[in-house]
Amino acid sequence: MLILAxxxxxxxxxxxxxxxxxxxxxxxxGEKILGEFTLNLSxxxxxxxxxxxxxxxRETSLSVGDIQGMALALGPGSFTxxxxxxxxxxxxxxxxxIPVVGVSTLEALAYNAPYSxxxxxxxxxxxxxxxxxxxxxxxxxxxxxxxxxxxxVSPEELFRRISENTxxxxxxxxxxxxxxRENLGARAxxxxxxxxxxxxxxxxxxxxxxxxxGETLNLFTFTPIYIRRSEAEIHYETKETN
Amino acid sequence: MTMKVLGIESSCDExxxxxxxxxxxxxxxIVASQVALHSKYGGVxxxxxxxxxxxxxxxxxxxxxxRSGNGLKEIDAIAVTQGPGLVGSLxxxxxxxxxxxxxxxxxxxxxxxxxxxxxxxxxxSPSLKFPLIALVVSGGHTSLFRVESQTRMFLLGxxxxxxxxxxxxxxxxxxxxxxxxxxxxxxxxxxxxxKAIPFPRTLLEPHSLDFSFSGLKTAVLQxxxxxxxxxxxxxxxxxxxSFQEAVVDTLVKKVLRAARREEIKEVVVVGGVAxxxxxxxxxxxxxxxxxxxxxxxxxxxxxxxxxxxxxxxxHHLIEGHRSDLRLNAYSRxxxxxxx
Numbered sequence: 112m113l114i115l116a117x118x119x120x121x122x123x124x125x126x127x128x129x130x131x132x133x134x135x136x137x138x139x140x141g142e143k144i145l146g147e148f149t150l151n152l153s154x155x156x157x158x159x160x161x162x163x164x165x166x167x168x169r170e171t172s173l174s175v176g177d178i179q180g181m182a183l184a185l186g187p188g189s190f191t192x193x194x195x196x197x198x199x200x201x202x203x204x205x206x207x208x209i210p211v212v213g214v215s216t217l218e219a220l221a222y223n224a225p226y227s228x229x230x231x232x233x234x235x236x237x238x239x240x241x242x243x244x245x246x247x248x249x250x251x252x253x254x255x256x257x258x259x260x261x262x263x264v265s266p267e268e269l270f271r272r273i274s275e276n277t278x279x280x281x282x283x284x285x286x287x288x289x290x291x292r293e294n295l296g297a298r299a300x301x302x303x304x305x306x307x308x309x310x311x312x313x314x315x316x317x318x319x320x321x322x323x324x325g326e327t328l329n330l331f332t333f334t335p336i337y338i339r340r341s342e343a344e345i346h347y348e349t350k351e352t353n
Numbered sequence: 354m355t356m357k358v359l360g361i362e363s364s365c366d367e368x369x370x371x372x373x374x375x376x377x378x379x380x381x382x383i384v385a386s387q388v389a390l391h392s393k394y395g396g397v398x399x400x401x402x403x404x405x406x407x408x409x410x411x412x413x414x415x416x417x418x419x420r421s422g423n424g425l426k427e428i429d430a431i432a433v434t435q436g437p438g439l440v441g442s443l444x445x446x447x448x449x450x451x452x453x454x455x456x457x458x459x460x461x462x463x464x465x466x467x468x469x470x471x472x473x474x475x476x477x478s479p480s481l482k483f484p485l486i487a488l489v490v491s492g493g494h495t496s497l498f499r500v501e502s503q504t505r506m507f508l509l510g511x512x513x514x515x516x517x518x519x520x521x522x523x524x525x526x527x528x529x530x531x532x533x534x535x536x537x538x539x540x541x542x543x544x545x546x547x548k549a550i551p552f553p554r555t556l557l558e559p560h561s562l563d564f565s566f567s568g569l570k571t572a573v574l575q576x577x578x579x580x581x582x583x584x585x586x587x588x589x590x591x592x593x594x595s596f597q598e599a600v601v602d603t604l605v606k607k608v609l610r611a612a613r614r615e616e617i618k619e620v621v622v623v624g625g626v627a628x629x630x631x632x633x634x635x636x637x638x639x640x641x642x643x644x645x646x647x648x649x650x651x652x653x654x655x656x657x658x659x660x661x662x663x664x665x666x667x668h669h670l671i672e673g674h675r676s677d678l679r680l681n682a683y684s685r686x687x688x689x690x691x692x
Binding site: 155157158159160161162164165175176190191194195197198199200201202203205206207330331332334335337341342343344347 | 393394398400401403404406407408410411412414415425440441444445446447448449450451452453454455456457678679680681682
């Protein structure tokens with residue numbers, strides 16, 4: 112099976128193609144990343160995402176019609192960026208009539224450091240002095256286990272929820288790294304900058320078990336995982352309650 | 354040879370897809386409106402609109418294909434609204450159009466929303482001749498164009514403050530009438546005396562083809578304050594009718610001024626506000642008394658819809674225009690449009 116994976120949750124745009132056979136007992140043996148294209152630039156995904164997909168297909172000597180399944184990082188992340196990814200996937204899978212699987216952006220990001228000896232906290236800047244974050248730990252064999260749900264919280268609230276040594280990854284580190292250091296001291300560690308980039312190869316990897324279990328999305332109805340509601344809805348509710 | 358174009362529109366709060374043959378024959382035109390979702394906020398909330406577009410985009414495309422009796426394989430090209438509009442909303446339609454065109458390996462083109470509104474007039478009046486004067490009047494636009502062809506137009510004038518549709522919404526809000534204001538005021542105005550209150554008609558400089566509606570809005574506010582705030586149902590109807598008449602008067606005068614100056618006898622009035630019943634009545638009257646042919650599409654083609662996008666896109670496509678995979682949305686119209 113050839114899987115095209117997209118990760119557009121942040122300003123980083125990443126696309127990857129994975130070839131896999133579901134046959135063998137050792138699932139690792141059956142997977143091969145044929146290529147990944149990752150751009151860490153400012154500007155909109157609208158200008159770069161489809162050209163990146165097109166380039167990757169050309170360089171891997173594939174036609175879009177060869178793709179048999181798609182994987183998408185559903186969020187959380189930048190609303191507009193998530194929607195460009197979701198809308199692009201919708202057009203592709205509708206035209207190709209192939210299944211699509213959604214994975215968690217934060218979980219895929221945690222897979223940048225699967226052999227970490229400490230807890231792993233992917234943290235993305237959510238603006239408005241908040242971050243998207245969740246907690247994970249490695250099982251020692253390269254597999255990641257989730258230990259919390261996805262949160263949208265202030266950095267201060269995040270500190271309260273962290274009790275053990277933790278590796279922080281993601282663009283939230285750029286914004287709040289100093290605050291984490293000040294508040295958590297030696298308990299906080301940080302990966303090198305490239306470990307903070309959300310990567311499509313992890314999205315592809317995470318999609319595999321979901322394809323095997325048949326956990327595909329309904330292409331007509333699926334939406335990104337925003338976690339946060341729109342400002343208008345929040346304000347309206349506040350006004351109503353008062 | 355015929356060309357079936359799939360049109361996709363998501364510039365504001367309507368998600369729409371349509372199949373149009375040869376820029377003329379509407380095979381389907383599906384519109385998912387979000388009006389009900391935005392009404393409690395008193396206007397379109399961009400983030401909510403964008404979220405809904407993601408949910409509606411494929412169901413609407415699928416429905417448009419089904420109603421037209423076509424499968425994806427029968428689609429020869431795709432046209433999508435590129436702007437002006439809400440960027441977050443536009444990007445949903447653009448992203449889906451791009452990726453679908455890429456898979457289907459069909460030509461595709463991003464089109465100007467305003468040119469699409471003008472193309473709608475050709476769907477209902479196929480014998481229209483260029484050059485023509487177009488008034489595009491909606492919640493987001495109040496602009497006058499000299500239109501040379503399906504793909505070329507020049508801005509003659511535009512609003513310096515509120516769009517006409519925006520003025521309707523704001524005045525409805527001042528009277529506590531709810532959203533969308535245009536339809537509510539249109540209905541109430543039918544039962545009111547439109548000569549009751551002499552609201553100002555802002556015509557600006559003698560040669561100007563620009564518009565301004567903020568003074569009118571202020572005059573309505575002052576009038577309401579003068580009445581002590583609490584309005585009777587007769588007063589509401591008088592204000593609605595008099596306000597609407599002032600807007601329509603201004604639009605008619607400016608369009609006639611433009612037609613005279615440009616020596617053009619064909620006029621199209623398009624956009625959501627062109628659904629207004631008094632506007633339609635007045636333009637047809639004034640047109641026939643001044644020897645100008647005024648064309649106003651039926652309401653379903655005046656409000657945002659994808660049939661107009663497919664129709665407008667068809668003309669770009671036959672002129673050889675193509676968009677590439679880097680196409681991005683734009684929020685504002687730059688003045689003249691010539692590809």
